[in-house]
Amino acid sequence: MRLFVVGLSFCMLLLINFKVQAIELSGFSIGGNYKIPVVSFNDRKFSTTYKQQYDFSCGSAALASLLTFHYDYDINEQGVFVDMFEYGDKAKIQQQGFSMLDMKRFLERRGYKSNGFRMPLDKLKVPAITIINNNGYMHFVLIKGYNEKEVLVGDPSVGVKVIPLDDFNTMWGQRILFLIEDYQDIASRHFQNSSEWSIRVRAPLDSVISRASLATFNVLRPGSWDF
Numbered sequence: 001m002r003l004f005v006v007g008l009s010f011c012m013l014l015l016i017n018f019k020v021q022a023i024e025l026s027g028f029s030i031g032g033n034y035k036i037p038v039v040s041f042n043d044r045k046f047s048t049t050y051k052q053q054y055d056f057s058c059g060s061a062a063l064a065s066l067l068t069f070h071y072d073y074d075i076n077e078q079g080v081f082v083d084m085f086e087y088g089d090k091a092k093i094q095q096q097g098f099s100m101l102d103m104k105r106f107l108e109r110r111g112y113k114s115n116g117f118r119m120p121l122d123k124l125k126v127p128a129i130t131i132i133n134n135n136g137y138m139h140f141v142l143i144k145g146y147n148e149k150e151v152l153v154g155d156p157s158v159g160v161k162v163i164p165l166d167d168f169n170t171m172w173g174q175r176i177l178f179l180i181e182d183y184q185d186i187a188s189r190h191f192q193n194s195s196e197w198s199i200r201v202r203a204p205l206d207s208v209i210s211r212a213s214l215a216t217f218n219v220l221r222p223g224s225w226d227f
Helices: 002-015 041-045 058-070 077-087 090-096 100-108 165-171 184-189 194-201
Strands: 021-025 034-038 114-118 128-134 137-146 150-155 159-164 176-180 223-225
Touching: 041 159, 058 077, 058 100, 058 128, 058 137, 058 150, 077 090, 077 100, 100 114, 100 128, 100 176, 128 165, 137 194, 150 165, 150 194, 159 165, 159 194
Parallel strands: none
Antiparallel strands: 021 034, 114 176, 114 223, 128 137, 128 176, 137 150, 150 159
């Protein structure tokens, strides 16, 4: 039995960096062979956040993630990217990335009302897009939840992660939250999701087993503002 546990643990560790698949174990149970579905730790981190495909596409990935995983509007990063690039300032986008103005206009074309707000984090009740300074690089991320010590973030470059509140505040210099103002009843149900928080607290060995540049806002006022 000890040999079996060691062998199984080794197999699980090998699978951490691979895609979802099933492994078959044989000869260890009275009932015969059986399969265990597994998912890599990396895949779990991107299960509710789209991975950005280009260096300058964190904005499109963040917006697609917000719509798909928090507003039940199914769209992938490519769909958002193509639309915002087509209607936006292409030269500026290629140089600086998408802006909150690009996001706002994208949402308007689909009937959503959105805006930017200056507000304390502890007043946030729905998921929001914000921008952080990631080692000198302005980077769009999703705020998926928070508590008195930590912030749950969907980062298009690395997936879902938990950041200590003090560290987050250091990166969060602009203190701007980009919110969709419609359908907040839907969004609130997808805020503070315990399964997303659990990605951090579970060890990788346990996690492999499946259980089921900001471009345009120069003039700000307290509260919301219009682009």
